[in-house]
Amino acid sequence: MKFLIHRPRRLRQNARLRALVRETELNAGDFIMPYFVCEGARVKKPVVSMPGVFQMSVDELVKDCRETQKLGIGGVILFGIPAKKDEKASGAYAQDGIVQRAVRELREKVRDIVVVTDVCLCEYMSHGHCGIVSKARGKEFVIENDATLELLAMTAISHARAGADIIAPSDMMDGRVAAIRRALDAEGLTQAPIMSYAAKFASSFYGPFRDAAQSPPQFGDRRSYQMDFANAEEALREVALDIEEGADIVMVKPALGYLDLVWRVKQKFGYPTAVYNVSGEYSMLKAAAKNGWLDGKAVALEMLTGFKRAGADIIVTYWAKDAARWLEE
Secondary structure, X not given: OOOOOOOHHHHHOOHHHHHHOOOOOOOHHHEEEEEEEXXXXXXXXXXXXXXXXXXXXXXXXXXXXXXXXXXXXXXEEEEEEOOOOEOOOHHHHOOOOHHHHHHHHHHHHOOOOEEEEEEOOOOOEOOOOOOEEEEEEOOXXXXXXHHHHHHHHHHHHHHHHHOOOEEEEOXXXXXXXXXXXXXXXXXOOOXXXXXXXXXXXOOHHHHHHHHHHOOOOOOOOOOOOOEOOOOOHHHHHHHHHHHHHXXXXXXXXXXXXXXXXXXXXXXXXXXXXXXXEOHHHHHHHHHHHHOOOOOHHHHHHHHHHHHHHHOOOEEEEOXXXXXXXXXXX
C-alpha cells in the first residue's frame, strides 16, 4: 500500500488558507491596559523610558479609557502615584486616595469597562518597598509580613468599595490572598474577584515601570519577597497556594522569558491565567523599532500571540491600544 505524502505547505499558500487553519486567535478583549494615575488636572506626562506611556491625572484617564473601551479592550489596571508617601503607605488605603477617586470616576463616566486595581504598597511607601520595614541599614532590612497583610487588606477593601471589578495583589507577601479574601468577605464584598500575581519574579525587566510609578526601592532590593527567576517548581507551589487561598485568576510576571511557566500553570491548574507583558519587554522593543532594527508592529503581535498560545487567557500589556487597532486592520 502506497501512502500519500503529507505536505503541510498546502495550507500555507495564501492568507485565506492560513486564516482558516489558524490555531490561536488574538483579540482586543484579551488585553488589559495599564495606567499610571497621578494627582492634578489636565496632566499627561510622558514616561521617558516607556514611549507612548504617560502619567495621567484622573480627568485625562477618563478620556483615555473612553478610547480604550471603544477599541474593545478587555479592561484596564490602575497604579496610583500619590502626592505624598510615608512609612505606613497611608495613601494606598485612603478613601480619597488617587486610585479610589479614579475608580469612582471610571465607574460613573466609563461604565462598560472592567476596572482592575493593583494592590501593593510600594508606590505609597517612602522607602519604595512593598511592605512595612522594621529594620533598615544599607542592604539589610526586614519586611514585616503579617503587619503588611493588614494594610493590603485595607487597600483591597477601599478599592472594592470604590467600585473596582477585580482586585490584583502584587506584593508577594505570604498569605496575602487569604487575608484579602477574608477581609473582603467580612465587609460583604464577596463578589469581588482576586487576580493574584501568583508567580511574580525578581526581574531586571521592571526598571521602566519603576520610573512610571515612581517606586524604586530606596535601599536594598526586592529579592527577599519576589521570586528567584531560576525557580519553576517553586512558582507552581506559589500558584497552588494562591488558588487554595481564594484566587480567581492567577498571573505569571514577567511574560516573555517565562512562557514555560505560563504553559505549566495553565495545564496543571486550568484556572484563568494572566501574564504581564512588563515594562522592560515593552521598552526594549520600542527602542529596537525606533532604531529600525525590528518591525515594532509585527514583533509586538507575534509576541502577544505567543503569550496566548502558551496558555494566557488575559494579557496585561502596554501594547493594548496599538494592538487593538492593528487587529482591526
